Amino acid sequence: MLVQRLVVASAIAVMSTRMVSAQSGRSYGPGQIWWEAGQGGALPWEETYDNPDGQVSILNRSGAVRTDHHPFFESLGVNGRACVTCHQPSNAMSVSAASLRQRWKETEGRDPVFAAVDGSNCPDLPQGTESSHSLLLERGLFRIFLPWPPRGVRPEFRIEVVRDPAGCNAGHNSGGAISVYRRPRIAANLDSIVAGPRGPSFMADGREPSLTSQAISAILVHEQAGTHPTQEQLRKIIEFETQVYAGQSADIRGGLLNEKDGPAALGPQNLAGGAAGNLGAALSFDVWRKAKGAADLGLQREFRASVARGSDLFSTRCASCHAAGTTRWMDIGTANSAAAAGSADLPLFRITCDPAVAPHPALGRRFYTQDPGRALISGKCADVGAIVLQQLRGLAARAPYFSNGSARTLREVVEFYDRRFGIGYSEQEKQDLVNFLRVL
Incomplete structure (x- = not known):
């Protein structure tokens, strides 16, 4: 077993990209690269x-991308950020809490990612201190501030601030807005969503109808630009986002995940081969299954057999909601009531639904939430706590999980669903699901 583990680790080490230069970013350990806004150079084909x-791999289907003067990689605002600041290739085009903590250490909190506008718990707090950026450093959460009530919408509920540890929902700080805290979604594999059967909806609350509108909002708000991006800048951003793919490509126990005769659902090359609106092939892991009556298969093959079992569990228990191209929103229980009351570092809101409308389908007319979710856009009582489901690729590179960063590990994700829906997974089933999720 030890020999097999060393062989797998050595194989991964040999294929690891560890060159660090002005063109490939700044290294934070083997293969951990932080891409700075405006650094220039090329993002390779893979x-x-x-x-x-x-290991996670990033694939540019259109070939290597020159980042010099490219609007995804260059700052268009006044705070030094670019799109890539919060969508790092090394983190599957999102950003992990671990990378943010390392970046804080290396720059003493001066990197643009920590900009006061949304990188701190609240802009009015003393900047440059870890405590003022605790939600970003510990849970990878950026502040999202949205107008309340929504423009052109008559809300079906009243919202009251019950707890506001950062102070951004009280007094002059609120400014007619509600502040919530969310993880950034991955800016990859997006053509499956944009061309998907349910239409584009990739923000946590579904507020942006297109990649174009999302890019405009991000540049004006998160980069604090004083003017709208040009049509050419928008074209280049969307062109990049719809041709870049991210997925785990190697596992320390499972070995290389993109082998020619391996499962057709793994690795960014396979994802890029899917038809419009779909990511690669179906989740078939038959080639990794353990034959009946087979003896011990060794570390790698036993792990792969576990992944195949996890795929079966996912297909029967999870895929009805987490299907490729899914962009629906729903309340899975991470933000409302019991979950909300247990996170003292996040705001807490009391929701009271209008007696003239139907009550919330699960929680009634009066309840609590950390994040009203879709309801901040629609104003509907039934939408409180509903969050747009996320794609599940590159998970190993971008912890923590859920929109509010409440699960630090994939095991915690599985444990949450097991409790939430009373599934009753066995210990082996839990591990099989974790192993499946970590290779996606």
């Missing part, structure tokens, strides 16, 4: 980065 479970 690049690989280490993470705790193996």
Whole structure:
């Protein structure tokens, strides 16, 4: 077993990209690269980065991308950020809490990612201190501030601030807005969503109808630009986002995940091969299954057999909601009532639904939430706590999980669903699901 583990680790080490230069970013350990706004150079056709479970790969279907003067990689605002600041290739085009903590250490909190506008718990707090950026450093959460009530909408409920640890929902700080805290979604594999059967809805609350509107909002708000991006800048951003793919490509126990005769659902090359609106092939892991009556298969093959079992569980228990291209929103229980009351570092809101409308389908007319979710856009009582489901690729590179960063590990994700829906997974089933999720 030890020999097999060393062989797998050595194979991954050999394929690891560890060159660090002005063109490939700044290294934070083997393969951990932070891409700075405006650094220039090329993002290769395919690049690989280490993470705790193996390696994630980024694939540019259109070939290497020159980042000099490219609006995804250059700052268009006044705070030094670019799109890439919060959508790092080494973190599967999102950003992990671990990378943010390392970046804080290396720059003493001066990197643009920590800009006061949304990188701190509240802009009025003393900047440059870890405590003022605790939600970003510990849970990878950026502040999202949205107008309340929504423009052109008559809300079906009243919202009251019950707890406001950062002070951004009280007094002059609120400014007619509600502040919530969310993880950034991955800016990859997006053509499956944009061309998907349910239409584009990739923000946590579904507020942006297109990649164009999302890019405009991000540049004006998160980069604090004083003017709208040009049509050419928008074209280049969307062109990049709809041709870049991210997925785990190697596992410290499972070995290389993109082998020619391996499962057709793994690795960014396979994802890029899917038809419009779909990511690669179906989740079939038959080639990794353990034959009946087979003896011990060794570390790698036993792990792969576990992944195949996890795929079966996912297909029967999870895929009805987490299907490729899914962009629906729903309340899975991470933000409302019991979950909301247990996170003292996040705001807490009391929701009271109008007696003239139907009550919330699960919680009635009066309840609590950390994040009203879709309801901040629609104003509907039934939408409180509903969050747009996320794609599940590159998970090993971008912990923590859920929109509010409440699960620090994939095991915690599985445990949450097991409790929430009373599934009753066995210990082996839990581990099989974790192993499946970590190779996606």
